[in-house]
Amino acid sequence: MDTLNNYIPIISLFIAALAVIFGPLISIHISSKQNLVTSAIAKKNIISPIRQNWINELRQILARITHSYAAYWTEEDESKKEDLHIAVRQLRAELTLYINPNEEDHQVLLGLVGEMEAAMFGSDSSGEPSEFWYAHQATVEQAQKILKTEWETVKNKI
Helix, strand or coil: CHHHHHHHHHHHHHHHHHHHHHHHHHHHHHHHHHHHHHHHHHHHHHHHHHHHHHHHHHHHHHHHHHHHHHHHHHCCCHHHHHHHHHHHHHHHHHHHHHCCCCCHHHHHHHHHHHHHHHHHCCCCCCCCHHHHHHHHHHHHHHHHHHHHHHHHHHHHHC
16 A cells, blocks of 8 residues: 555656646647638638629629620610620620639530620521521520529638
């Protein structure tokens, strides 16, 4: 029993030394994890509104494009057509600068807008109104797909 009593101070000292060494290490580890979580939350709070604004602006550009192209296609007054032609070119340039060139869906959208424009200005093979409206509908569907994907990204991943 005396031998055990002799070891109690040594064991207590050893446990205290372990606490002194590992206590701060555990605190540092927990603190770094909290910093990562806080940083991720801050990033989400900063990026989400910016990305949502980008989605809203993209939606507006796409709405103006599909409207302007359809208005041009149905317009009979040549002076109004010229104004719409200028607007259409500007909107396509805006869209080109707004999308991500590395995203396949975005490239498909630009291609569909190009098809719609080609049908609109008569450089497609058939020159039929159905070609324009097919491209118009395909553009709208592709735009909806992109907007939905981007919304899901804002909602879930960021």
